[in-house]
Amino acid sequence: MACNHFILLLFLALALTLPSITFAFTASVVDVSSLNRTSFPTGFVFGTASAAYQYEGAANEDGRGPSMWDEYTHKHPEKIKDKSTGDVAVDQYHRYKEDIEIMKNMNLDAYRFSISWSRILPKGKLSGGVNHDGIEYYHNLIDQLLVNGIQPYVTLFHWDIPQALQEYGGFLSPLIVKDFQDYAELCFEEFGDRVKHWITLNEPWSFSRGGYAIGGYAPGRCSEWLNPECLGGDSGTEPYVVSHYQLLSHAAAVQVYKEKYQEHQNGKIGITHVSHWFEPFSNSTSDKEAAQRALDFMYGWYMEPLTTGKYPESMRSLVGERLPEFTEKESKLLISSYDFLGLNYYTTYYAADAPKTKPHYETDCNANLSSTRHGVPIGSPTGSSWLYVYPKGIRELLLYTKEKYNNPVIYITENGVSELQETAQSLEKALEDKHRVDYYYHHLYYINSAIRDGVNIKGYFAWSLLDNFEWNDGYVVRFGIHYVDYNDGLKRHEKLSAKWFKNFLQKSQNKVTFNI
Secondary structure, eight states: OOOOSOOOHHHHHHHTTOTTOEEOOSSOEEEGGGSSGGGSOTTOEEEEEOOHHHHOOOTTSTTOOOBHHHHHHHHOGGGSTTOOOSSSTTOHHHHHHHHHHHHHHTTOOEEEEEOOHHHHOTTSSGGGOOOHHHHHHHHHHHHHHHHTTOEEEEEEESSOOBGGGGGGTGGGSTHHHHHHHHHHHHHHHHHTTTOOEEEEEEOHHHHHHHHHTSOOSTTOOOOTTTOTTSOSOOTTTHHHHHHHHHHHHHHHHHHHHHHHTHHHHOOEEEEEEEOOEEEESSSSHHHHHHHHHHHIIIIIHHHHHHHHSSOOHHHHHHHGGGSOOOOHHHHHHHTTOOSEEEEEOOOEEEEEEOOOOSSOHHHHTOEEEESEETTEESSEEOSSTTOEEOTHHHHHHHHHHHHHTTOOOEEEEEOOOOEEOOTTSOHHHHTOOHHHHHHHHHHHHHHHHHHHTTOOEEEEEESOSSOOOOGGGTTSEEOOSEEEETTTTTEEEEOHHHHHHHHHTOSSOOOOEEEO
């Protein structure tokens, strides 16, 4: 069972400065000083994560071209819960020095951010011209991070493809592979002397599923029979095509980095995937097999090509000719095309065996997924309908990765929890995010346990430094450890979780025990 009881870590945050205090909750005693920065391996990296469209703003400034998300939010505001856009977001474009100071004060080691492809290549292609103002912004951001002792971890693609490339279909077209490679190489040339950790793609599953299977993310495509409000598409084919060309784009970028830049720049390159963990709905063999298929269709979809050069057997069997195939040359480029694996985890689902239905990515795995069993949720609810708190799942996913995929170097590149925006709530109340402290504490506990069991984890990035534009949820949902006041000049306010992290990351710790 998950550790879903909410420990009152408001007191824990205070207790880290009071060495004699012990808290009693249930049966087992935990020494708080054994779960902090010093309990993780030497050199373990702690950071926070963000994405360009969710943070930067300045959508129409200094030569930036429109991205697919600009087009989507402006032309289809009804697709966003509060009809908002990322035009301003949390204005990190103008406030990056302030935000880096926040990171420094938190004792963070690193910052994971993404580059806006259309900010440096407004037309998406080198032939369309390089925007030197955009290049200069990222030079300044990277330099400011380094001056403050914070290492940049840079994601090349976090879903904001230049709108100009949608003219040929974007990731539905093989043309995207060369354009992405050119864009990646420009970034390596400009920033690779200081950026030592590159991530090619963030969550290709979310991009493919959200944008092309269920139509909830830009560009809002899915089958008409599934949702007549979708903007064209075929949920039974397009998600597989988009993922295929994302993987080939990743491989192309890694190839050029390893052949031309890695040796003299001395950096590492990887890719970030997201996966839920899946528990069988029952102890039946059919439900256990359904849980494995669900994992194949979310995680194995990307990891198997990077390991064996092929899609999982279950996908090839169930999807058939709708699933693209890799050539022998493409397979060779894909296998082991990463120095490290970024892994995002948020929640766990039950999986039950289900009959075959009409071709559609969501049902192709022949599994019904649910956050509840017999009316009981798998964990505590949050501000996101898809996210129930199940910390143990991160350990299970990490152990599975170790055994299934040859124990790769792993960075947890996102992990976090949300709450709904409550307009009537006082600022003081909004800052008391005890549930978030509880979430982070328990997930870090299980990560620490996985490390002791031999999983090769090198770092952890919390999602997210600030409240921000949460895609189709707009600003209704908050994931930040800092509160952003959207009604008062985007002022940043430290939540309890930020204070807790600051104490957690101190170099020296007082010995505090409590029972959990």
